[in-house]
Amino acid sequence: xxxxxxxxxxxxxxxxxxxxxxxxxxxxxxxxxxxxxxxxxxxxxxxxxxxxxxxxxxxxxxxxxxxxxxxxxxxxxxxxxxxxxxxxxxxxxxxxxxxxxxxxxxxxxxxxxxxxxxxxxxxxxxxxxxxxxxxxxxxxxxxxxxxxxxxxxxxxxxxxxxxxxxxxxxxxxxxxxxxxxxxxxxxxxxxxxxxxxxxxxxxxxxxxxxxxxxxxxxxxxxxxxxxxxxxxxxxxxxxxxxxxxxxxxxxxxxxxxxxxxxxxxxxxxxxxxxxxxxxxxxxxxxxxxxxxxxxxxxxxxxxxxxxxxxxxxxxxxxxxxxxxxxxxxxxxxxxxxxx
Numbered sequence: 001x002x003x004x005x006x007x008x009x010x011x012x013x014x015x016x017x018x019x020x021x022x023x024x025x026x027x028x029x030x031x032x033x034x035x036x037x038x039x040x041x042x043x044x045x046x047x048x049x050x051x052x053x054x055x056x057x058x059x060x061x062x063x064x065x066x067x068x069x070x071x072x073x074x075x076x077x078x079x080x081x082x083x084x085x086x087x088x089x090x091x092x093x094x095x096x097x098x099x100x101x102x103x104x105x106x107x108x109x110x111x112x113x114x115x116x117x118x119x120x121x122x123x124x125x126x127x128x129x130x131x132x133x134x135x136x137x138x139x140x141x142x143x144x145x146x147x148x149x150x151x152x153x154x155x156x157x158x159x160x161x162x163x164x165x166x167x168x169x170x171x172x173x174x175x176x177x178x179x180x181x182x183x184x185x186x187x188x189x190x191x192x193x194x195x196x197x198x199x200x201x202x203x204x205x206x207x208x209x210x211x212x213x214x215x216x217x218x219x220x221x222x223x224x225x226x227x228x229x230x231x232x233x234x235x236x237x238x239x240x241x242x243x244x245x246x247x248x249x250x251x252x253x254x255x256x257x258x259x260x261x262x263x264x265x266x267x268x269x270x271x272x273x274x275x276x277x278x279x280x281x282x283x284x285x286x287x288x289x290x291x292x293x294x295x296x297x298x299x300x301x302x303x304x305x306x307x308x309x310x311x312x313x314x315x316x317x318x319x320x321x322x323x324x325x326x327x328x329x330x331x332x333x334x335x336x337x338x339x
Contacts, residue, residue, distance in 0.1 A: 005022055005024065006022075006024050006027045007020055007022055007023050007024045007025075007027055007028065008020060008021045008022040009021075010038065012038075014036045014049060017034050017035060017036050017051075018034075018035055018036070019035070019036045019037075019038055019049070020035045020036070020037055020038070020052070021037075021038050021150060022150045022151075023035070023037065023052065023054075023098075023150065023151050023155055024154065024155070025054055025056060025063060025096045025098060025155045028054060028056045029056065030056050030057065030058050030090055030091075031056060031090050032053070032054070032055055032056075032085075032088070032090060033053070033054040033055075033056065034051070034052070034053055034054075035051075035052040035054070036049040036050070036051060036052070037049065037050040037051075037052050037100075037146075037147075037150075037151050038146075039105070039143045039146050039147065040139045040140075040142040040143035040146060041139070041142075042118070042139075043118040043119070043139075048105045048106055048143060049105065050069075050100060050101075050102055050103055050105060050147070050151070051100075051101050051102055052098070052099070052100055052151065053081070053085050053098070053099040053100075053101075054096065054097070054098050054099075055085060055088040055090050055093060055096065055097040055099075056090055056093075056096050057090055057091075057092075057093025057094050057095050057096060057249065058090060058091050058092075058093065058094075059093070059094035059095075060094065060095065061093070061094035061095025061096070061247070061248060061249050062095045062096075062157045062158065062247040062248070062249055063095060063096045063097075063098065063155060063156050063157045063158075064095070064096070064097050064098070064156070064157070064158050064159075064160070064243060064244065064247060064249060065098045065100070065152060065155060065156035065158070065159045065160070066080075066081050066084065066097065066098065066099045066100065066160050066162070066240065067100045067103055067152070067159065067160070067161045067162065067206060068080070068081055068100070068101055068102075068103065068161075068162040068163075069100075069101050069102040069103040069104055069105075069107075069108055070103045070104050070107075070127055070128045070161065070163070070206060071104065071107060071113045071114075071126075071127075071128060071163055071166060072104055072106070072107025072108040072109070072110060072111060072112050072113065072114075072115075073107075073111050073112055073113055073166055073167050073225045073226050074113075074162075074163045074164040074165075074166065074222075074225055075164070075225070075226060075227065075228065076162070076164050076222035076223055076227075076228060076229055076232055076233055076236070077101075077162025077163065077164070077220070077222055077236075078101050078102070079228050079233050080162060080222065080233055080236045080237055080240065081099040081100075081101055081162070082101070083233070083237050084097070084099065084237060084240055084241075085097075085099055088250075092250065092251065093249055093250060094248060094249055094250075095247065095248075095249040096155075096249075097244070097249065098155055098156065100147075100151065100152070103127075103147060104127050104140075104143070106139075106140075106143070107127065111226065112124075112167075113126065113166045113167070114126055114127075115127050115139070115140035115143070117138055117139060117140065118139075119138070119139075123138075125138065125140035125141070127140050127143070127144055128163075128204070128205050128206060129202065129203070129204035129205065130144040130204050131144050131147075131148050131204050131205065131206055131208075131209040132144065132145065132148040132149065132153075132209055133145025133146070133147070133148050133149070148209065152210075153213070156210070156215060157215065157247075158183070158187060158215070158216050158217070158243070158247065159206070159207070159210045159215060159216070159217035159218075160187075160217070160218055160220060160240065160243070161205075161206040161207055161217060161218070161219050161220070162219075162220050162222055162236070163219060163220065163221050163222070164221055164222045164223050164224055164225055165221060165223070165224050165225060165320060166225050167225045167226060168225075168322060168323055168324035168331075169224070169225070169320060169321065169322050169323060169332050170223065170224040170286060170320060170321055170322075170323050171221040171222075171223055171224065171286070171319065171320050172193075172194035172195060172223065172232070172286050172287060172319070173191070173192075173193045173194045173195075173220070173221070173222060173223065173232045173235050173236065174193060174194060174195045174196070174197075174220070174221040174319060174320075175188045175191060175193045175195070175196045175197070175218055175219065175220050175221070176197055176199050176201060176207065176218065176219040176221070177196065177197070177198060177199070177218045177219075178198070178199060178200050178201055178207070178208070178211050179198045180200065180211075181211040181214070181216055181217070182214070182216065183216035184211065184216045184217065184218055185198070186216075186246075187216050187218050187243065188218045188258070189257060189258040189259065189263070190239055190242040190243050190246055190254075190257050190258070191220065191235070191236065191238070191239030191242070191257070191258060191263075192235050192238055192239060192255070192256040192257060192258065192260065192261035192263070193220070193235070193239070193258060193261070193263050194263065194264065194286075194287065195263065195264045195265075195266065195317065195319050195337055196258060196263050196264070196265045196266070197265075197266045197267070197268075197269055197337060198265070198266070198267055199269075201219070205219070206219070207219045220236060220239075222236050224323070235256075235261075238255045238256055239257075241255055242254050242255055242257060264317050264337065264339070265339075266316065266317070266319075266337035266338050266339055267338060267339075268337075268338040269319065269335060269336065269337050269338065270313050270314055270335070270336055270338070271320075271332055271334075271335045271336075272296065272297065272310050272312070272313065272332075272333050272334045272335070272336070273329075273330050273331060273332055273333060274299060274322075274327040274328065274329055274330065274331045274332075274333055275308060275329055276299060276307065276308055276329055277326075277327070277328040277329060278299035278300055278301055278307055278308070278326070278327065279299060279300045279301075279302075279325055279326055279327075280297060280298075280299050280322060280324070280325060280326065280327040280331075280333060281297060281298050281299070281300070282296070282297050282321050282322065282323075282333060282334060283295060283296050283297055283298070284296045284297075284318050284321070284334060285318065285321070286318050286319065286320065286321060287317065287318060288317070288318045289315075289316070289317055289318075290312045290315065290316065290317075290318060290336060291312065291315045292312055292313070292314050292315045293311050293312060294311060294312045295309055295310070295311055296310055296311065296312050296318075296333070296334045297309075297310040297333040297334055298310065299327065310333055310334070312334075312336060313336070314336060314338055315338075316336040316337050316338040316339060317336065317337045317339070318334060318335070318336060318337075319335050319336065319337040320332065320334070320335035321333070321334055321335070322334070
């Protein structure tokens with residue numbers, strides 16, 4: 001039984017697109033819909049808006065929620081959702097697909113992982129640690145609260161949250177899934193990813209917050225920051241297609257899954273971070289197999305003298321690397337996934 005309030009329109013339009021303050025996909029008519037969701041307010045008294053797409057099928061079925069833009073410098077997921085919706089035909093759907101891009105418009109505006117606060121000279125929040133938000137918190141917490149309570153929760157049976165590595169770091173096509181949540185492992189293995197980890201995740205993330213509600217959710221890291229990477233995007237689109245077919249939202253044939261692609265599945269991961277500031281040289285590549293105590297990185301001072309070497313703390317596959325030539329203490333150098 002649907003107990004959520006009906007979709008609420010405030011009467012405004014932005015570039016001809018109607019503004020909503022609440023979404024309830026159950027009361028929408030069959031077809032394609034576009035909305036601007038009214039989020040938190042800025043310090044100047046205007047609002048942040050989030051673009052939302054809904055494909056409501058001709059027949060009833062499951063609800064799939066696709067999210068991207070929680071971190072503002074992670075852009076590959078935007079192109080994935082755009083391509084998915086360009087190909088959807090509501091007359092051929094049984095169920096509903098919701099696409100949310102630019103979930104954190106503040107962070108997108110600043111091309112940053114963080115939401116930028118304006119109060120008292122400014123500050124920063126990682127919104128993917130704030131869900132389900134706080135209606136009486138700071139602007140980032142209020143925005144997270146609105147997304148969770150007024151846009152996402154109640155409109156999803158399955159969730160795919162799309163990220164990438166942040167600025168100056170790089171992932172392949174990598175998936176986080178908590179196998180303790182029923183359906184999450186199956187969802188993750190529908191994607192032809194390079195690597196996959198069984199992980200319970202961190203408090204306040206989109207994935208973890210949905211999992212706590214027993215709604216299967218996974219986090220997909222689609223390559224690197226600030227650019228579109230077509231090969232990763234196309235494989236993510238393949239995986240979403242598989243999910244749509246598996247959930248019977250769409251009829252069709254399955255494409256490559258983790259099994260066919262040969263996804264490397266891990267149970268643990270360890271990061272090697274810079275201990276000092278200096279110029280970094282990474283001696284391994286994403287996807288390389290390394291052995292314990294293998295030299296994987298080094299740093300030099302401004303004169304070119306080698307000042308420190310780094311060694312693999314365990315054997316496994318390289319899942320992520322730092323890409324910036326400079327690194328201060330705490331900056332990621334190499335992350336290793338344990339089989």
